[in-house]
Amino acid sequence: MEFHLQQTDLWTSMEEQTKSIDLPQNTAVLPDPIHFPNSPSRPSAASVPAPWAMSPAPPPSTNHQHFVYHCIASLHRPDGNILSIAMTKEFIFAGSESGRIESWKLPECTGVGFIKARSGEVGAMFGSGRMVVSCHGDYRVRIWEVKMGNKRLKAKKISTLPSKRSFLVVRKSSRRLQYHTDCISCLAYNDADKLLYTGSWDSTVKAWKISENRCVDSFVAHEGHVNAILINQEDGCVFTCSSDGSVKIWRRVFGESSHILTMILKFQLSPVNALALSLSSFSSSSSLKPYNFLYSGSSDGLINFWEKESSSSRYNHGGFLQGHHFGVLCLVTVKDLILSGSEDTTIRVWRREEIGNNEFVHSCISVIEGHHGPVRCLAAATEMDNMGNMLVCSGSLDQTFKVWRLKLFAPQLKKEIVEICGNHNPVLSPSWVEKRKLQGDDYYY
Template identity: 35%
Template sequence: MPRSDPTREYAWNQSEENCLIGSIVQDEGHIYSLAATNDLLFTGSDSNHIRVLKNLNEFSELKSNSGLVKAIVICREENKVFTGHQDGKIRVWKSSHKNPRVYTRAGSLPALTDVLKKSVKPSNYVEVRRRRTTLWIKHSDAVSCLSLVEDQGLLYSASWDRTVKVWRVHDLKCLESIRAHDDAVNSVVAAGSGEGLVFTGSADGTVKVWKREIRGKRTAHSLVQTLLKQESAVTALVTSHVAVYSGSSDGAVNFWEMGEKKMLKHCGVFKKHRLAVLCLAAAGELVFSGAADKKICVWRREGRVHTCVSVLTGHTGPVKCLAVAEPSGGEEEDGGDGKLVVYSGSLDKSVKVWRVPRHQM
């Protein structure tokens, strides 16, 4: 059971400074993934459990025998939670309508029925390593990242097997497999139906942009742009309302904006971390970067200039994941105080909760 360490370490003060308001230590494992929705926080670790916290207290747990949980996304419309694992599988969970504390396994991706159906035809097998083949609908290595396009009912999974797969949420069918990179895919971010763009970042040092088309019951993705080619691995991606950001193993963050002819243009790079950037998050004009140097940098955007306005410290291990809770109605629903809740997960086995002003000075 996670213990509070304590639930509230600091009270919010009257100054407009960042504030640590809670820290939860999970003795059972290092934190690799987070997902936040409303008042619930899902935490994934290298143990056999996915913890669900409500107001920093134990609320529920999802029991899995798969070990390391590398990614979590929440599909509210379908009342489903998807988790990506080191064993190459994506597991599906549903909460009970009668008791929201109870989560049960609703299947896995790919579904067993699809595996059996596809396994009959030799043409459904692809080579993944020398003298080793597998079905194209299956990941053959760790699932590193998940991204949901809820208005299209699509789920994207990125893997160390160099592919990105596209899944239909309502029936859990694999629609497409994209051989995206020449090395492990570390991140995938899919934009909504309006843009139809998908961004992938890889250990091969590239960031790629893909265009999604819906063709009947299938999807088709085509490569439209390669944004970055570098020696350092791309380790994290995030999109904001105006830009795309990538974090790298050299500690740098690059960003792009949409330019002429709907092509993305490189607009700069900023760096403060000494070690690899492992996670990124964005909300409004703020960008958050978590790194192997145990720090979280808060960047304020003004035009194309990004200023590090504060550094959140307290973790004793690499910061592996970030999640920002932003009220859906904006500042008015937030009581007008303009504060965000930021969650950070670390390999020190803790999740920390921060209050961060939207308008940093």
């Protein structure tokens, strides 16, 4: 069965727009989501909800920017929860407990089919270019080559790690190196060295040479489950986090495949579930000092962050972000924004701002509501439409996958929009947007 993603025309003329959303003063209004129909026919205009919902305004004493957000689609999977999401420049992929990987084509966000691997749940995924890597319930990894063909996704399995053949030829003493013995919970890929990393609930991390279809290193990373893993593509450092409450930094030995532990970051006793890295060549100040922030989400609802020292390459604890009522399960960063998904069913958007002298503050600028279960996974990217939109995908344990479109407005533009439209949710015409851009107003993110 093919599911098509319905997308409303969000940029109709302001002069012709007659429908709007009344905005409560303290809560966000989320329009009913557009669901994937069972037939390829498009819904009637009357069935399309009003497009934008304004996020709750911050306290009057603050001068933060404002988000409007819109759920443009929602897919319900009655056969299992959504466990993983991968996003490339061309596609969005969502993996579920059923072992099925749904796919959508960007930028139209139209359903283009699915990948079905009869190997159990898809617990983690990673996408880069035309390569998609998925982890399955049999504790093995599949690597797919994906492309479009005749308006449908064409997926070709390139390899499986480890291969079935290796069960027969590998020596018993080497099996610990080649095979995970529990669920593979996370993936990361080193672009420069072409190494794929897998983290597992068996407490180990393995490095795979994809070109050789073999594991080149395996090490016990934590005392508990390895819940997340990521790579700093600038220096090759590997970050892992675990149910043992720690975040660890590993470095590959130069000229070898083995990895050594360089630093342990432990600021809380609660299990750490998610990691995200925010990198920039230079900060926005005139000193042009590079910055590097590491974020970790834990089961106590806090997001701790560390800033890397440029001189010693050490990570110093800078504080924590507090707002979620239950555990943080997933994190993703886009420029100076941090998005977090939680067991409390919400997605929070945080902004990091420089206040001078390379000092930064964090604030929550939006709370996105719409899921009815814990938000398990997130993916986000800026859209290439020059309209300031950001596309966010979320998977929840309520068996739904949602696609959101977000826009960030500067305070002065927010005031102007309210003066024109009143206390309603605006729909902006492309000509008006283009006029503001030509005037030099940086209203969009």
